[in-house]
Amino acid sequence: MGRDTLTQILELARWAPSGDNTQPWQFEIVNDLHVRVYGSDTREHILYDYDGHPSHIAHGALLETMRIAASGFALVSKWTISSDNDRHPIYDVWFEGRPNMVRDPLFESIELRTVQRRPMKTSPLTDRQRKALIDAAGPTFNVELFESFGDRLQIAKLLWHSAKIRLICPEAYPVHKEIIEWRARYSKDRIPEQAVGVDPATARLMEWVMQSWERVHFFNRYLMGTVAPRIQLDLLPAICCAAHLLVRPKRKPAELIDWIHLGASVQRIWLTATHEGLHLQPQMTPVIFRWYARAGRHFSTEPGLFDLALKLANNFEHLAQASQTEDFGFFARVGVSQQPKSRSIRQDLATLLRA
Template identity: 40%
Template sequence: MSHDFEYDLAFSRNIGWVTQTEQQTLKNKRIAIAGMGGVGGGHLLALVRLGITQFNLADFDEFGCENTNRQVGAATSSYGKKKLETMINMAKDINPDIDIKAFPQGVTKDNVDTFLDGCDIYVDALDFFVLDIRRLVFSRCETLKIPATTAAPIGLGTAYINFLPGKMSFEEYFDFKENSENEQYLKFYLGLTPSNLQKHALVDASRVDLANQKGPSNVAGCQLAAGVVVAQVVKILLNRGPVLCAPYSLHFDAFSNKLNRVWRPFGNKNPIQKLAFKLAKRKLHLHSQKLNSEEDIEQSSDLTLACKVIDLARWAPSGDNCQPWQFELLDESTFNVHARDTRASSVYDLDGHSSHIAHGILLETIEIAASKFSCRVEVIDIQGSEFSRIYKVALKHDDAVKPDPLLPHIKTRTVQRKAMGTRPLSDAEKSSLIASLPAGFKVQWYQSRKEKARFAWLNAHNAKTRLTMKEAYLVHREIIDWGKQFSETKIPEQALGLDRPTARLTQWLFKSWRRVAFFNRYLFGTVAPRVQLDFIPGVRASCHFTIYSEGKVENTSDYVAAGRAIQRFWLKTDQLQLGLQPSMTPLIFARYLESDISFTENRNAAYHAFKSYYLLKKVVKNHERVVFMGRLGRTNRPSSRSIRKALSTLLVKGS
């Protein structure tokens, strides 16, 4: 066993798969790789082990903890270090004789030709979302007649395409022209993976977030991609038989045990690709547009600090997505929140307390949003009538304020009204949810089958009250956005969890109270929605929970404080990838009954409310202290959700 590096010995085990002469040919080749992250880092080390000795490498980024799951160079010792330098050191540790031209500023318009200078092949390893530079490099490769290969980690597999001189070009294949940035990402994705094999492994589609330039990636994909690149390089550089190139693409998915070879003449101009693009665009369109405008606002340097914070905080949830607030800008870092209640228009807002909870949620969200800009928040409850209050918010710069860990969840948190996975919460999950609550608030879990069934029955029973009283019908009529996947001011139909026939029927019934009343009375009209919206989801959950206050909950400020606690808990569930649906109406009707306030003229509904009240008292012992209740479960983020009013419509001028 020799302990001195010697080229022929180091790569002797390649011989057999390549000849001695071919190994020498590989030794004298130069390869350009742009990107030294999850893809490029693996490609580089694999190609060094193939025996390549000359590289042009580009990357400007540094390693961080978030790279650990897939990037070969990411280790605790390399956090904060340049990827390029780290990877060069690792490569030289394998072969000390390699010759590397480094491009620490990355590939740019100015250096692209120098970067490709003298290269025999270009290996694409840029981040998925770096499309402008990718297009530039491929276009220069085409002009300079340099073969190029791209092998991307997709799911637990890899998708790859070669672009050879004189054959279909990168631009011809992907057909980006005239497309917006997001559409270009989509075309790149669909062009790379026309067979969509990765769909079998994807458990949470919401993590593929083209609009926010984020997507899941893992080590299986990265390492498989590196192996594929080595094979393509061997074939192309050694002229070892026909090389498949665009419009052919290949996708090997180790999860579904499938290899697909797809031929798409005309690339993305092919009718099949066009259709796939149209369908995918429809699915993503509104969502991405909304989130994109969000990003634009947050990044914009023209906007004041106050605007940026409000723009994030407006994603706070409120009952029925009513968003009972407006914002009056006072100066760069101060604004008034005009917080109103909706008791005049909603039977669910008894004494305005549901709105007060939402106001607390908003104030907590403002505080979390401000942490993004190293600001602490001072809130003064300056004045108010019984129905509306004004909170003056001052953002104070403070270097000690670090981004709140819940910050990334402000926009992704959403309500899940559909059936969820039932695997019980682990002790660690429960502890972390309990720890998310501020002092004075506690949580009670209801996790056994029997308890879940009792809650499901309570909710289904309580729904009978809601569905048979005109006062609630008048609310429901206004808050559902029929046929919609997203809604700025209401709850979109698709987020409700009704099947299509029931949704269509309900939409028709909701045109008049007489229709609803008739259907309820003679045709068991409440059965289908109660089963679909209350009973099945009630059982299909990991647990039900109540959040209760240790002190009495009486006045507005108690409910505002509760709202703050609720938001931290809800954001934490999002961080733990749990779905949450509140179920507040049993509590609301209980309060009506206990305060002896009439809420319906319908005697039957009132009778059902009494029955639900007794059920509630049976399952929740301390219900008078409970400020929030609902269910939690295992789930993907829902594809349909309420979004929010535009920032511009939420800003008001002071009187």
């Protein structure tokens, strides 16, 4: 056990998912058995990072990935939160050798796991896949699956309305403008254009329109500018998949550690999907707009958007047969597809390491 081993673990851990590939973390190798993770969030400039919770979920996914990666080197890991400032949390991770340890079966899926934003096959989940996804969540979370054509059609309508809020919200525009790396197949710190899920003609129009909010507003208002991206990014993918899954905490998250545990659960589910030959795409905007709506927080200066979020929350709860007070933690679609030819990669480890 030495620094080289920790470096190999971190090379794998950096593949953990994060919203829009923001990678809200840095690493410090303290000694041969100890890594310190410096977390951050993007709530100050990203509308979707509601109270930093999506970033906290990403931190949990990272810590779980470190645990799984360590198993490939006959190591167990444990972590603590050494600073619970939720804007800049610090996590200490310790490793211990276990010579007879069996490598976690999800180890091989760490680098294979990716987002599939394009339509997938509608082949139903097998009993094995269904059970694996539900079991992966762990004992403190429930997984609900929406598999029928009727369910998928209802969710397509839900995402259609969520996408309208997303695309006409001026506070979301800076995010959309910055997260896409145009004319790229891979991106170290954003989403490459070819992984977005739109055809080349729509991509060229989006690239031109998104150069200014004035263009976006004009196209949305007079030229039905939201229609093509909503069809390609929301409506068709929602119908063309095997199922949608909703992760619901059995206890409402109240502290930082609750969001970390949610993130660990999400990563296990996602890696399990990969292990079972499935692809997954997060669909978090309905969850996030519901968080805003149920907290009574107006997230935009645009008149009417909060009311649209309230309506969206009501429809989401009706679909999930949930009350207003029950929490939704993670929402995604799954299905079988070819491996995407384009994907977000990650910043080099040297960039993520603190001196």
